[in-house]
Amino acid sequence: xxxxxxxxxxxxxxxxxxxxxxxxxxxxxxxxxxxxxxxxxxxxxxxxxxxxxxxxxxxxxxxxxxxxxxxxxxxxxxxxxxxxxxxxxxxxxxxxxxxxxxxxxxxxxxxxxxxxxxxxxxxxxxxxxxxxxxxxxxxxxxxxxxxxxxxxxxxxxxxxxxxxxxxxxxxxxxxxxxxxxxxxxxxxxxxxxxxxxxxxxxxxxxxxxxxxxxxxxxxxxxxxxxxxxxxxxxxxxxxxxxxxxxxxxxxxxxxxxxxxxxxxxxxxxxxxxxxxxxxxxxxxxxxxxxxxxxxxxxxxxxxxxxxxxxxxxxxxxxxxxxxxxxxxxxxxxxxxxxxxxxxxxxxxxxxxxxxxxxxxxxxxxxxxxxxxxxxxxxxxx
Amino acid sequence: xxxxxxxxxxxxxxxxxxxxxxxxxxxxxxxxxxxxxxxxxxxxxxxxxxxxxxxxxxxxxxxxxxxxxxxxxxxxxxxxxxxxxxxxxxxxxxxxxxxxxxxxxxxxxxxxxxxxxxxxxxxxxxxxxxxxxxxxxxxxxxxxxxxxxxxxxxxxxxxxxxxxxxxxxxxxxxxxxxxxxxxxxxxxxxxxxxxxxxxxxxxxxxxxxxxxxxxxxxxxxxxxxxxxxxxxxxxxxxxxxxxxxxxxxxxxxxxxxxxxxxxxxxxxxxxxxxxxxxxxxxxxxxxxxxxxxxxxxxxxxxxxxxxxxxxxxxxxxxxxxxxxxxxxxxxxxxxxxxxxxxxxxxxxxxxxxxxxxxxxxxxxxxxxxxxxxxxxxxxxx
Numbered sequence: 035x036x037x038x039x040x041x042x043x044x045x046x047x048x049x050x051x052x053x054x055x056x057x058x059x060x061x062x063x064x065x066x067x068x069x070x071x072x073x074x075x076x077x078x079x080x081x082x083x084x085x086x087x088x089x090x091x092x093x094x095x096x097x098x099x100x101x102x103x104x105x106x107x108x109x110x111x112x113x114x115x116x117x118x119x120x121x122x123x124x125x126x127x128x129x130x131x132x133x134x135x136x137x138x139x140x141x142x143x144x145x146x147x148x149x150x151x152x153x154x155x156x157x158x159x160x161x162x163x164x165x166x167x168x169x170x171x172x173x174x175x176x177x178x179x180x181x182x183x184x185x186x187x188x189x190x191x192x193x194x195x196x197x198x199x200x201x202x203x204x205x206x207x208x209x210x211x212x213x214x215x216x217x218x219x220x221x222x223x224x225x226x227x228x229x230x231x232x233x234x235x236x237x238x239x240x241x242x243x244x245x246x247x248x249x250x251x252x253x254x255x256x257x258x259x260x261x262x263x264x265x266x267x268x269x270x271x272x273x274x275x276x277x278x279x280x281x282x283x284x285x286x287x288x289x290x291x292x293x294x295x296x297x298x299x300x301x302x303x304x305x306x307x308x309x310x311x312x313x314x315x316x317x318x319x320x321x322x323x324x325x326x327x328x329x330x331x332x333x334x335x336x337x338x339x340x341x342x343x344x345x346x347x348x349x350x351x352x353x354x355x356x357x358x359x360x361x362x363x364x365x366x367x368x369x370x371x372x373x374x375x376x377x378x379x380x381x382x383x384x385x386x387x388x389x390x391x392x393x394x395x396x397x398x399x400x401x402x403x404x405x406x407x408x409x410x411x412x413x414x415x
Numbered sequence: 416x417x418x419x420x421x422x423x424x425x426x427x428x429x430x431x432x433x434x435x436x437x438x439x440x441x442x443x444x445x446x447x448x449x450x451x452x453x454x455x456x457x458x459x460x461x462x463x464x465x466x467x468x469x470x471x472x473x474x475x476x477x478x479x480x481x482x483x484x485x486x487x488x489x490x491x492x493x494x495x496x497x498x499x500x501x502x503x504x505x506x507x508x509x510x511x512x513x514x515x516x517x518x519x520x521x522x523x524x525x526x527x528x529x530x531x532x533x534x535x536x537x538x539x540x541x542x543x544x545x546x547x548x549x550x551x552x553x554x555x556x557x558x559x560x561x562x563x564x565x566x567x568x569x570x571x572x573x574x575x576x577x578x579x580x581x582x583x584x585x586x587x588x589x590x591x592x593x594x595x596x597x598x599x600x601x602x603x604x605x606x607x608x609x610x611x612x613x614x615x616x617x618x619x620x621x622x623x624x625x626x627x628x629x630x631x632x633x634x635x636x637x638x639x640x641x642x643x644x645x646x647x648x649x650x651x652x653x654x655x656x657x658x659x660x661x662x663x664x665x666x667x668x669x670x671x672x673x674x675x676x677x678x679x680x681x682x683x684x685x686x687x688x689x690x691x692x693x694x695x696x697x698x699x700x701x702x703x704x705x706x707x708x709x710x711x712x713x714x715x716x717x718x719x720x721x722x723x724x725x726x727x728x729x730x731x732x733x734x735x736x737x738x739x740x741x742x743x744x745x746x747x748x749x750x751x752x753x754x755x756x757x758x759x760x761x762x763x764x765x766x767x768x769x770x771x772x773x774x775x776x777x778x779x780x781x782x783x784x785x786x787x788x789x790x791x792x793x794x795x796x
Contacts, residue, residue: 082510167640259548
């Protein structure tokens with residue numbers, strides 16, 4: 035048995051070019067370390083550095099980075115004040131270099147073109163964003179033929195889907211500009227949020243479909259023949275995504291066990307995805323019983339594009355046919371706040387019913403995670 | 416329209432805390448840059464650094480890192496010789512710090528506890544590891560109830576699975592020690608390899624099931640309630656994974672459209688996964704028509720564990736019942752080479768038929784990608 039253990043250790047050590055050093059490294063430098071009191075300590079071994087800072091959204095508003103201090107043996111560290119329960123991002127700044135990942139923390143999320151380290155402080159919201167000891171839903175990177183091309187989307191099916199014969203309601207959840215079909219899952223913690231809300235009975239069991247809202251591309255960078263470094267500034271506010279959407283819904287209804295009915299179908303999105311949700315839901319007044327606009331980029335769109343024409347008439351049709359919930363959420367500091375005020379004034383002028391949720395903060399994922407958790411609890415009940 | 420464009424630019428810029436700087440950054444520093452001649456240039460803006468090196472497996476054997484040179488304005492760079500078509504990993508070393516990711520390259524893979532940047536040189540092998548303009552299979556992170564717990568696995572279904580009523584053969588593909596159910600997909604490029612081999616008719620359409628071979632855990636780090644920093648040195652060579660395996664096969668046969676027959680079922684794995692494949696296939700002589708041992712950690716296992724007892728008798732039963740392909744592959748420099756020589760001697764002594772494939776190199780993913788691409792082309796024909 036002892037020989038076997040030695041061999042096992044050798045396999046681990048030799049298992050890859052870098053495994054050995056990292057197994058030891060991860061034992062020697064722990065970063066970040068989350069204390070029981072919610073204080074977080076970042077550490078970096080950088081004996082020759084002259085200046086090391088940690089930048090992240092755990093710092094007070096307006097504070098970009100915190101200075102780390104050097105121990106005699108070259109280990110830099112910084113300990114925060116107690117942090118409230120939340121998911122936080124950070125990166126390091128070393129001698130004028132920015133966006134350096136913490137080499138002791140393998141947990142990263144990509145947001146647009148940046149990889150950022152993250153950590154989660156448990157408790158209230160943080161618990162919602164962490165995998166808990168509950169049943170987990172399955173997440174598929176689903177390729178589907180639509181609009182003449184195979185396109186990629188991410189589909190969450192709730193725990194038990196495979197063993198049931200039931201049909202489920204569907205939420206279509208759309209990303210913002212620069213994002214893609216991976217965004218809600220990675221930075222939005224969608225799977226964890228849904229698992230936890232469903233397990234505690236706070237949300238109905240539902241399928242969540244996360245599409246790629248950029249019709250010029252078929253998939254997130256790296257997952258298609260379009261290559262790995264295609265431009266990220268490739269939004270889709272030209273009407274093409276809205277025009278494609280009925281094909282997406284048809285494909286999902288054909289291939290998943292959905293309840294293919296307006297009162298069991300929702301659409302929501304953040305920023306550009308909020309724009310898309312507004313536009314698509316008014317184009318398809320029979321399709322969506324629930325509409326969620328999170329920090330929505332509410333604009334009329336290019337009037338020359340048919341889909342963006344006649345906004346008022348289409349909204350009138352949508353609201354006269356009925357919407358169970360039209361939910362508008364935005365933070366007080368959001369740069370799109372005024373555009374949302376204008377849009378609500380337009381709805382108010384006609385007496386169209388909607389629910390308004392105003393939060394602290396700006397155009398950030400911290401708000402969008404809260405919004406999606408609140409919105410999904412109101413669906414399909 | 417001009418106003419819309421300005422607003423669009425604002426949305427992108429404000430879309431996240433870090434999007435703005437990175438959109439600009441990615442335009443100013445390009446790294447890595449792959450030239451038409453296969454030379455790769457790495458760049459890092461580090462005006463105050465005294466020493467910057469790039470470490471990676473593109474360097475000559477025995478060479479750990481290459482020294483980058485500084486331009487007047489603080490941009491460090493290094494250009495390789497022309498590289499052969501392959502997927503390569505690298506990280507940066509800056510003033511004594513190791514394992515620093517390239518902040519200009521958002522493409523990373525996690526191997527055990529390390530995040531490494533990667534790039535792919537197209538051409539022969541590299542083309543096989545890149546997404547091409549072909550139909551793509553769907554990849555599901557599938558949770559399944561087995562052995563009394565919900566466990567996570569990764570399931571590849573070939574393009575067209577959703578639209579067909581056919582049943583498919585299944586390859587069970589197992590990771591090495593320290594790895595998990597994500598390993599074959601991330602570092603092994605399994606989805607790209609299968610898409611490309613199937614699209615060109617070189618491999619049969621098949622389902623590939625990638626399990627988590629560590630029974631102490633239910634999922635890769637971060638995806639379960641076991642937390643995000645659980646120990647990585649958590650192999651499973653105690654018989655528990657082998658004992659669980661029939662439950663896994665039963666679940667897959669119950670929930671996917673499989674051809675539930677020995678001649679349409681394969682098992683293969685790398686390192687510890689090769690050990691598992693050897694042990695499981697001899698425990699279940701009716702189950703697997705194809706067995707692949709890639710750089711296998713071929714040991715007898717602990718004789719006190721029933722599953723590991725009576726190796727010779729169980730191999731005799733397995734080979735007398737018949738195996739369509741028993742494939743053993745290893746690199747000449749692999750530290751497990753001698754153990755594989757011994758195992759082949761044992762098979763030779765009894766005249767059991769197997770196919771042997773010896774390659775250059777050692778215990779590395781570069782070999783395992785080649786092995787899986789060769790092995791899958793021989794299956795189910």
